[in-house]
Amino acid sequence: MGSVNSTLTTRVPKLAVVLAVAALGLSALPSNAAEPAQPSDAGLAPAFQDAAAKYDVPREVLVGVGFAETHLDGHNGAPSQANGYGVMQLASNNVNKTMSEASKLTGLPVAKLSKDDRSNILGAAAVLDAYADQAGLTGAARKDPGKWYSVVAKYSHSADGPTARLYTDEVFRIIGTGVQAAGVTTAPRAVKADLGAYAKVAPLGTRSASSVQxxxxxxxxxxxxxxxxxxxxxxxxxxxxVIHVTQGSYAGTISWFKDPAAQVSAHYVVRSSDGQVTQMVAEKDTAWHVRTENPYTIGIEHEGYVDQPSWFTDAMYRSSAALTRNIADRRGIPKDRAHIKGHSEMPNNDHTDPGPNWNWDYYMQLVNGGSPNPPQYNFTTWGSGVNVRSAPKLSASVVTSLAGPTQVYVECQVQGDTVTAGGYTNNWWAKLRDQNGYMTNIYIDDPNTKLPGVPDC
Structure with a gap:
């Protein structure tokens, strides 16, 4: 479903490049490394701190909502599939009016709330504060993240109670695991969620006889x-x-497809963190996901954003590939790229998903029953002005490209020890285990440029 475009840049001269080691708990860069360049979202940590303090919202709750929505990436103000904006996805659609509410509460114009990350976070905190007031949260309860469950559920403006629980349970899972992303850190925190009225709502994933059928x-x-x-x-x-990327969160996408005003749907939606699959349209029916090509296609949406590879986890790849393999086998569809396509490859469509960060080679190996290791390298990038490649050699494919200024901030992880990073735990968001504990090399478009002071893989 995605619409964010990553255009490849041409050759780039030597750049000031910085590795993000703190996010994975690695050793500091050696003394001869480049001076740290601040990522474009360097202001997020103080922004969350200031907004939480001003509106008396627990910082873990504020960060948890932001991470569940966007992995703390505002996407330069580009809207999500549900017309949500910024790190906190302040929205403007027929059921979610958090953008206009934030503007009224803060006095900030919509243009600034949608484009400026600090303002966006402040606006979300103001909305959460207003919802907390309505819920009667005062005194010590304000400081207890567990008491904010119903407030977060309301912030989601989900289509129904089970979808609201799906959204809010994910936020509280993130609070429990902690976040290390985009310069923002929250420690893992065991929180007993006060479900309130949602205690009587069965979470999505509860299978009844009718749902199984x-x-x-x-x-x-x-x-x-x-x-x-x-x-x-x-x-x-x-x-x-057809493979899609939602340009939004899992719960948000499900809620959007349940909204009669959306006029869009897919047969399946796949969650990033664990590969959970929700079916929303029967395969015998025609979902609206590729315009004129709907009648002969089955659409699979994947949680995340085309320009942000952190959403494309191994759990998601494997789960989605198993789904695609099952569909193909049941329906006699050849398991090849002529019959398994990206949204961007379909006729009469202008979307860019799943985008350059989707690893088609790995995915198709899985679809065809292979058991390959996850791709060796995975990158999350901030800044701009560089083509980042998928391995430390110039012949490797470009993973992502960011046009603009001449600084880039890169995290590089390889398969290895199981670690927790960015709010998730698996074995390929892992640190390198070289003798000094430093990060890997990353090569950019200038073939003579190598990151200074960083050991080889």
Whole structure:
């Protein structure tokens, strides 16, 4: 579904480049490394601190909401699929008016709330504060993140109670694991969530006999899209599986497909953190995801953003590949790139997803029953002015490109020890284990340029 475009840049001269080691708990860079260049979102840590203090919102709650929504990336003010903006996804649609609420509460114009990360965070804190006042949170309760469960659920403006629980449970999972991303750190914190009225709401993922019968894929959870967002039946035989990226969160996408005003849907949605699959449209019906090409296709949405590879976890790849393999085998669809395509590859479509960060080689190996290791390198980038490659050699494919100024801030992780980073735990967001504990090399477009002071892989 994505619309964010990553255009490749041409050759770039030598750049000032900095590695993010603190985010993974690694040793500091050696003394002969480049001087640290501040990432474009360097102001996020004080922004969260200031907003939390001003509006008396627990900082862990504020960061948890932001990380669940965007991994703390404002995407330069580009809107999500539900017309949400910024790090905190202040939204403006028929059911979610947090953007206008934030503007009224802070006095800041919508243009600034959508484009400026610090203002966006401040606006979200103001909205959460207002919701907390409405919920009667005062005194010591204000300091207890567990008491904010119903407030966070309201902030989601989800289509129904189970979807609100899905959203809020993810925020509280993040609070529990802690966050290390975009210069923002929260320590893992055990929080007992006060579910309030949501204690009586069964979370999505609770399988009933009817939901098990409804799904086409046995591993999926059934949660129907609004009947206003797809057409019953088919006018053509199913021949193609289409890979999308949601440009939004898992819970937010599910909620959007349940909103009659959305006029869009997909058959399946896959979660980043653990690969959970929700089916929203029966395969026999026509989801609205690729315009004129809907009649013969099955659409699979993947949580995240095309310009942000941190969403594309191994759990997501493996879960989605298993789903695609199952669909293809059941329907006699060849498991090749002529029949498994990205949204951007479909006729009469102008979207860019799944984008340059989607690893098609790895994905297709999984679809065809292979058991490859996850890609050796995975990058998260801030800043601009560089083509970042997928291995320390110039012949490697470009992972992502950022146009503009001449500084870039890069995290590089390789498969190895299981670690927790960026709020998630798995074995390929892992540190290098060289003799000094430093990060790997990353090569950029100038073939003579290598990061100074950083050991080889």
């Amino acid at each position: 409804a799904v086409d894929y046995p591993g999926a959870i059934w949660n129907a899209a609004s009947t206003s967002n797809y057409r019953a039946g088919r006018t053509a035989a199913i021949t193609t599986i």
